Amino acid sequence: MSSTKEKAQQRANLLQGTLDMLILRTLLYGPAHGHQIGKHIQRTTNDFLQMQHGSLYPALHRLEQRGWVTSKWETAPDKNREFKYYRLTEKGKKQLVVEESKWKQMAEAVSSVMWPVTEEN
């Protein structure tokens, strides 16, 4: 029981800083509703990132609050129902660039510690 709990913790921690970036990146393909965004992230990572609805919706609303995405109720092309579609704004695109470069820097920094390149030798 404790191991599952630990796993969940790991996932949550991983997601916390990066979820915003992943959502923004997902919306770069075009407008999507909450369910689609979740499913997309889950599928792209081969189910490594289990989408928690408990963090997805607060994150979406937070992004909207900050003006990085807008939302609109629209009818889905294949279904006869309305969904709330989120769309990336110009501001959101810029933010994605920022987040991405931050992430890259972070990843490089982490990897340079973890797998040092020994050039001098």
Next chain:
Amino acid sequence: MRWWQIRKRDADLERELRSDLELEEEEQRDNGLPPDEARRAASRAFGNVTLIREKTRETWGWAPFERLWQDLRYGMRQLRRSPGFAVIALCTLSLSIGAATSVFSVVNAVLLKPFAFRDADRLLVVRETEDKAGSGREIVPDNYRHFLYLKENAKTLEDAAIFRHSAGSISPNGDHPRVVGTVITSPNLFRLLGVRPMLGRNFVDADARKGAAHIVVLSYEGWREFFSGDSNVIGKTLRINGEPNTVIGVLPPGMHFPQVALSPKIHFQELGQNVMLYEPFVPAERDLKNDTGNFNYSVIARLNPGVTVPQAHAELGALLSSYTVSSHLPVRFGIAIAPLAQDVASGVRGGLWLLFAAVGAVLLIACVNLANLQFARAVSAEHETAVRAALGASRSRQIMARLTESLILAVIGGMAGIALAFLGVRMLLALVPANIPRLEEVRISVPVLLFAVALSMLVAIAFGILPALRSLRVPPHAALQTNSSRTANVRDGQRMRNIMVAAQLTCTVVLLIVTALSLRSFSHLMHQNRGFDASHVTVAGVDLFAPQYGDFSSKNPQPVKQAFADRALAALRQLPGVESSALTSATPLKGETWVDYLHRPDRPLPDGQEPLVNVRFIDPDYLPTMRIPVVAGRNISAGDRGDPYVALISERTAREAFPGEDPIGRKIGSLAPDSDHLFTVVGVVADTRINGLKDTAAMAYAPYWVFTHWTLSFLVRSSQPSDVLIPEMRRVLWQVDPQVAIPVLKSMDEQVSESAATDRFQAIVLSGFGISALLLALLGVYGVLAYSVSLRQQEFGIRIALGSGKGSMVGLVLRQAAYPVLFGTAAGLAISFVVLRWVRSLLYQTPVMDPLAISGSVLLLLAVSATAAMIPAYRAASVDPMRALRSE
């Protein structure tokens, strides 16, 4: 995001979640699950929808407010559900917060608020001290020459002004004159205080030269009153004591010059607090020459920046002693110094803090009562609390939910309390003795409002926090258990409640003892032997402030004043029902005035070493009218008029000036202000408390034929009641001369009672607080017992069913009450022994360990507690066993 969009936003969120959930469900069905299974799987995948909603709502940034709003609504609902509690709590809160705020508004204005002068903390009152052979050091007012020397040489002082409170008669519209407070001051006073005239100009040094034109600066109040706020007042004439004075300036409205007592013993109570006008002080011949007498002035000084009071005290003291030596003065003079604000409030500080402490104690007791009620409510709401905890309410949320209820009560109660404080301040001001300084500044000001608000919050937390914390101790699983475990809760809560009742009784005992001591002191003050008989006597104070009566510099003003006195005495005697009418030169019970050295030519003492006496100029009827017996020798009589240099002395004077000798027939000196003529002592009269009830005065009496004062006091003994006599006396006196002012006209009993106004005020207000505390304690004891009896109904039912008698049931409850009551009383007694040391100085000839006051208070409290316990005890005894058992 605006708050009014929340509702729409919320609906939107719900719709979004629902549509996504449906989609998930469809997908699960497409995977081949049956519909039921698909719905459950979708729900599982989605998780707790409510939680998602709440988390999402948090991102909107309004969550804290929403939570507060929820708590508020919850609190209001709770209160509406128990209106009895709400009403009791609100009444208690508003009354006690109102009382505390009212008292604080007085404390703030009199003791805390700085004067509206520039850098008021650098202002000092400087007095002199005089070393006495027998009686040690005495504080005396200032001598003009000493002032000049100090002002010239002191390095610690930026500036110093010399002044004197005085009185002047004004008749603005040609009416009968009235007497108002004035200040005669060196020209630099306003500059020193940092006050600029609102109209016209300040005094300049030339205004104080001999022969300068008569000018006057009006206070704002004086300007409104005498000139109805005329903006062209500068240059106009105001007649003071009948003499024309040119108005040169008007002071701004905030300028209230405080009453500075000449010395700790000498006050000017009769003039009231308002200084209406200021005149420049032109030193007279005697001011410029006399170095060892003529201590008639007050000095206010401003410290240089960075200088401390002790530094200034050391420097001025050293200067004055070197002056004493270099001028070969026969007496050692020293310096007494006090910050202005402290000096002005010195007589009332202790009393006001005592009242503030008393109202604080009442507030505390009220808080404990409310905490008790809240506690009981928290216990009965335990089930609900447990349910909340089981549903996942956080600890902070639980505490807040309980606290908001108290906060709601405190906010409403606080607002009602502030409203009541407006009334309370008026009531206090009606009760308060007029000699308390700075009363005109008492109002519900911003600091007072802040105090009230802070107090309300503090009170809310004080009575809300214990029950709130208790809700944390309720384990969630308690919700699942039935409430047959109530008996366990009874014991648990009972200990807390007993502690609170004990604390309450502790406060009450202390307050009751202080109140009882204050009442004893007041009663002693009023009922002791005064040495004179005030009943059926009416007193009229008359001021002869008009040009025809002259002043000290006039050539021979005596005959005119004497003629007035003779005619007035005769006219008063003619009034119906008058037994006798008499004259003295100072209104009784107005403190020491005309204090002079008593000189004995047969045994001369150096200046300053002779005993001090209050000199009064009386007529032969004074002693019989006041029923003051002659102890030895004889009274003065009409036969002395031809050779009026005879004197009477009081027993105390006889003891001090003629220890072990017979004073009759001896010569004493300089009672008359304008001659060195000696007086022959013809009689010794009994001691009286004529200047103030707290002390017998050393008196020397001489006939008014020697000297008739400008302020006269007529005493009329009559079978007529005072209110009939008063208009008659006024009519008769103004018939003799319509130009005299009559500032005092009242029954002697009233005069006596007014002189004890401070003690009465203290006794009345303390009694009010004492009674409130007692009632609250009664409620407290009753409430706790009644509650525990109601919880123990079944137990009592069983006991009765098993054969317990009524008596033993009553005993059971009373025993339960006895522990906190006895413990609280004992603790209160112990604390009293510590606290009472500070009260000692506020009591008049009453030992703080007064057994009657202490035992009376304790017995009263025990009786009241027993009464409070009896009702629940009888209820316990009359429990119907069948009903109690059936209700199980």
